[in-house]
Amino acid sequence: MARLGILHISESTIYTILRRLHSSGYLETYTVRHNERLRKMYKISSTGIKRLAELEERWHGFVVNQEIKKIEERRRTPPQ
Numbered sequence: 001m002a003r004l005g006i007l008h009i010s011e012s013t014i015y016t017i018l019r020r021l022h023s024s025g026y027l028e029t030y031t032v033r034h035n036e037r038l039r040k041m042y043k044i045s046s047t048g049i050k051r052l053a054e055l056e057e058r059w060h061g062f063v064v065n066q067e068i069k070k071i072e073e074r075r076r077t078p079p080q
Contacts, residue, residue, distance in 0.1 A: 018042055026051055 021027040026048035031038050044052070 021048070 018027065022029060022042065026045060027042045028045045030041050030043070032041055033039070
């Protein structure tokens with residue numbers, strides 16, 4: 001089981017996500033030999049890099065909007 005922060009994510013969930021990202025063109029795969037066994041490795045593709053940048057921009061916009069809302073709310077709320 002993989003552990004990310006406080007989330008517990010099963011291997012089957014991780015591999016499902018990797019397969020979906022690969023089939024969407026966001027990841028590329030390649031094979032390496034490790035301890036006499038072939039291992040499938042994943043790396044982000046150029047399409048994945050572009051999509052990640054888009055998502056980061058959207059996330060940044062969301063965070064900025066939330067901060068603006070907090071500032072506006074503080075302005076509307078009289079000091080106590």
